[in-house]
Amino acid sequence: MVKKRTLRPLPVFDQKALPEFLQTHDFKEVHALTIWRYLAQRPEASFADIPGIPKTLRTQLREHFVPFTTSVTTEQRSADGTVKLLLQLQDKHEIEAVIMRHKGRNTLCVSSQVGLARSSSNLHMLIAWRQFAMWCLWAWASR
Incomplete structure (x- = not known):
């Protein structure tokens, strides 16, 4: 049996984890697209740089996710x-x-x-x- 790998912090580009996190924490799931689009166009950016998302979300993203894991x-x-x-x-x-x-x-x-x-x-x-x-x-x- 293959051992399941669990990544912590989570990669922000995880197409399942980020929308689930947003929903669980009462943020709009559409923020996932904003986050992905912004980071994809600006690989050097941080969560604090992303416009159009709540400041509280930026803080929580830093605590639970990383922009790049490679x-x-x-x-x-x-x-x-x-x-x-x-x-x-x-x-x-x-x-x-x-x-x-x-x-x-x-x-x-x-x-x-x-x-x-x-x-x-x-x-x-x-x-x-x-x-x-x-x-x-x-x-x-x-x-």
Whole structure:
């Protein structure tokens, strides 16, 4: 049986946890979209910077969530502009990513040995996680 991983603090981009948190704490669920959109466009921003949400929510977000849970542990650049990254996830698992720059486009490859048991909810989380990881890498690559 696969051991279930529990992340604390929670990643703010968790598509299930944030709306549930908002509902439980009597905030409008639409604030989730505001939070995600703002942080996706400004990776360096903090919860205090997000406009259009109550100040009490900003405080609670800092206590229960983190904007980003992935960090770059190793970076290698080659002469052709290819960048290889080793990323550490919040639970200490690692993934590899390669960003290849081509004329008119870029390619991002993500490789992971982080496994999940097969179930529809786990597959949904894996898809959401990979989309988020790709967004993080893309934001990093375009800085």
